[in-house]
Amino acid sequence: MSMLGRTAQNLFWLSRYVERAENMARLLEVGYRMSLTSRREGGASEHLISMMRAAEVDEAFGATGRQADLDTVAHYMMFDAGNPSSVYSCLMAARTNARSVRTAITIDMWESLNAGWLEFSQIKPRDVRGAKLLGLLSWVKQxxxxxxxxxxxxxxxxxxxxxxxxxxxxxxxxxxxxxxxxKYYVLLPRAKMVGGDLDIQQWTLILRAASAHRSYLHVYHDRYKAHNIADFLMLRPEMPRSLIFCARYIEDTLDSLAGIYGKRQECQEAAAQLCAMVSNTNMETIFAHGLHEFLTEFIARNNRVSETLSASYNFY
Structure with a gap:
């Protein structure tokens, strides 16, 4: 017997919202640390705006009319109920989805999420600055x-x-x-910086945002290089946050659904296309054609997996 579309939808989005809360924390940490490394006047604001642009919340933030300083951006990304991608909004949405499918998840899942939400909702945003912000970002990941x-x-x-x-x-x-x-948005206006100390420092922060700096050194036994870092986060199948690892996992997971329900649908084809995109290329080709263009296409194909999954299994 097939699962109800509403239950499937709630489980799918429950996991997405928990992961998104963690990922917003990771993105904010990148923007925060990059802003600290900037020595140019106005550079800190530039880094924070580039981070929000990558998260696709820059226009909504701009519409608030607020200045893009660290405290304001951190509040918007962490606590703003008007930002649907803020950590607050994500955790609340995850808890709402979990409550809707209490019989489809385990007690351990519910208790970990509910306790986390209750603890987060007690935090006073005005108290979260500087080192306390980094501590809270680590707590969200935990x-x-x-x-x-x-x-x-x-x-x-x-x-x-x-x-x-x-x-x-x-x-x-x-x-x-x-x-x-x-990274693309940060370096875009200043090609002369590519390969310089600041360039490498920023790539290193990207690795740290993916909790990958130690495993990178384990694999490459080398100093940080932009080509290798991009390769590690995109095309290394043993790296659990890499594009290829995620794409292969998505394809395998959707294939398992086809097996459970005895029928392949459009979403399985979309997942296969996403996987092929990162399986049939190399970093030389990606850099030659443009890193930003490749990432934009990957995000679009990944979105199509989500859309076709919703249609295939009657999310509503």
């Missing part, structure tokens, strides 16, 4: 890890698990592409 651990350790490996995992990796793929795109 909350996501706890929920993910509860899911992986307790949920049945059925269609509910498949929809949950699809949501997680569709969101993660989107975020890794956006974190890489922050």
């Amino acid at each position: 909350l996501s890890h706890e929920f993910r651990g509860a899911l992986l350790g307790t949920i049945l490996r059925d269609d509910g698990f498949a929809f949950s995992q699809a949501g997680n990796f569709v969101e993660r793929a989107d975020n890794t592409a956006r974190i890489l795109d922050v």
